Amino acid sequence: TVINIGSINIDHLYQVEHFVRPGETMASNSYQQVLGGKGANQSVALAKAGGMVLHVGAVNRADGHIVAQLQGYGVDTTQINMVDQATGHAIIQLTNEAENAIILYAGANHQLTQAHIDEVLGQAQTGDWVLLQNETNLVGESICAAKRLGLNVAFNPAPMDAELTRSVLSNVDLLIVNEVEAMDLAGVDSIEAATVELPKQFPELAVLMTLGKAGVRYFSSEADESVPAFTVEARDTTAAGDTFIGFCLAELSQGATMKHAMIRACAASAICVTKMGAAPSIPTAQEVTEFLDQ
Numbered sequence: 001t002v003i004n005i006g007s008i009n010i011d012h013l014y015q016v017e018h019f020v021r022p023g024e025t026m027a028s029n030s031y032q033q034v035l036g037g038k039g040a041n042q043s044v045a046l047a048k049a050g051g052m053v054l055h056v057g058a059v060n061r062a063d064g065h066i067v068a069q070l071q072g073y074g075v076d077t078t079q080i081n082m083v084d085q086a087t088g089h090a091i092i093q094l095t096n097e098a099e100n101a102i103i104l105y106a107g108a109n110h111q112l113t114q115a116h117i118d119e120v121l122g123q124a125q126t127g128d129w130v131l132l133q134n135e136t137n138l139v140g141e142s143i144c145a146a147k148r149l150g151l152n153v154a155f156n157p158a159p160m161d162a163e164l165t166r167s168v169l170s171n172v173d174l175l176i177v178n179e180v181e182a183m184d185l186a187g188v189d190s191i192e193a194a195t196v197e198l199p200k201q202f203p204e205l206a207v208l209m210t211l212g213k214a215g216v217r218y219f220s221s222e223a224d225e226s227v228p229a230f231t232v233e234a235r236d237t238t239a240a241g242d243t244f245i246g247f248c249l250a251e252l253s254q255g256a257t258m259k260h261a262m263i264r265a266c267a268a269s270a271i272c273v274t275k276m277g278a279a280p281s282i283p284t285a286q287e288v289t290e291f292l293d294q
């Protein structure tokens with residue numbers, strides 16, 4: 001099982017002619033509400049990949065439909081608390097030029113409690129993975145609690161908080177970062193420098209670095225492996241990283257080798273970038289198998 005302690009958002013998408021200006025009231029050409037949040041996207045990817053995923057999180061009492069949607073994807077939602085605070089949300093202005101401007105409100109995602117997290121982690125089995133991103137409260141505390149219990153800890157520090165991340169790295173078994181996060185964490189301004197600096201600064205750490213259309217690289221004190229991305233026509237890269245993480249951890253939690261997990265995760269995220277949207281663009285395990293067989 002993968003226990004994903006993560007954000008759940010409702011994204012409000014407004015198609016606009018231009019970003020609203022100070023003092024302006026402007027009509028939107030269209031409106032769409034979609035499930036979002038890195039936590040929720042990664043849970044959907046884990047479930048679609050065929051993994052067992054228990055999501056720990058919180059939404060507003062009135063938003064049971066969001067929980068039902070996650071459940072529909074096969075996510076275990078029994079540890080999503082219903083609270084009084086607003087569900088985390090993003091207000092997204094999208095222009096015809098595909099530019100966006102986003103207001104993010106963490107809301108219920110910052111209402112996790114240590115007692116609840118400890119209770120869930122206390123029921124975990126040896127060999128289970130605990131996955132975290134950086135869109136909830138109690139991130140550092142949860143990582144340390146999971147490690148104390150001897151569970152496998154995967155951390156995707158997005159959005160990056162270098163100080164927090166550096167302070168918990170000794171309790172992380174697998175760090176998953178994209179290029180920007182890797183450079184921020186290493187305190188350098190090129191990806192080449194980051195791949196030199198990270199192992200130097202954190203010799204014990206195992207790192208999965210996703211490199212967009214250049215694929216992915218994994219390095220630890222024992223290994224250094226790369227898998228190229230699959231060549232596809234990219235339409236919308238939203239949720240590519242979340243798809244990668246979900247498929248990779250679903251495989252690792254079921255005993256696959258890192259190399260096998262990386263290949264399936266690259267295939268899954270390649271399919272994801274050919275489709276519009278977040279959760280709906282994440283493929284199923286079967287689609288990934290067919291993609292790899294062709």
Ligand code: ADP
Pocket residue numbers: 178179209210211212213214215216229230231232234237239240241242244265266267269270273
């Ligand atoms: P994030 O979306 O978090 O920034 P990346 O851009 O590194 O993450 O993408 C994650 C993974 O998605 C990559 O490792 C790669 O396998 C896949 N991917 C991303 N962009 C493309 C692309 N244009 N073509 C094929 N695969 C891609």
